[in-house]
Amino acid sequence: xxxxxxxxxxxxxxxxxxxxxxxxxxxxxxxxxxxxxxxxxxxxxxxxxxxxxxxxxxxxxxxxxxxxxxxxxxxxxxxxxxxxxxxxx
Numbered sequence: 001x002x003x004x005x006x007x008x009x010x011x012x013x014x015x016x017x018x019x020x021x022x023x024x025x026x027x028x029x030x031x032x033x034x035x036x037x038x039x040x041x042x043x044x045x046x047x048x049x050x051x052x053x054x055x056x057x058x059x060x061x062x063x064x065x066x067x068x069x070x071x072x073x074x075x076x077x078x079x080x081x082x083x084x085x086x087x088x089x
Contacts, residue, residue: 001015001018001019001036002015002036002040002043002044002048002049002052003036003039003040003042003043005043007042007043008043010043010044012052012055012056015052015053015056016055016056016058019053019056019057020056020058023057023060028057028060028064028065028067028068029064029067029072030072031067031068031072032068032072032073032076033050033053033068033069033070033073035049035050036049037049050069053068053069054069
């Protein structure tokens with residue numbers, strides 16, 4: 001969404017109404033974070049986009065935040081998730 005705002009002067013408050021509406025319409029169980037990388041780089045760094053989305057989704061419970069930032073994509077795309085012990089190796 002940052003590429004749809006004023007590239008040099010956007011703020012989280014500019015995207016929050018859209019994020020709020022999407023969450024109202026679809027719920028966190030049907031939303032997936034997307035950065036629009038590398039296109040987003042004209043308006044913000046990848047880290048800035050992640051941070052802005054985290055702020056825009058507000059005070060959602062951690063389980064909903066985890067779904068938006070990865071869990072829904074894992075389920076949707078049927079991605080393999082290594083066991084906890086494998087991830088630490």
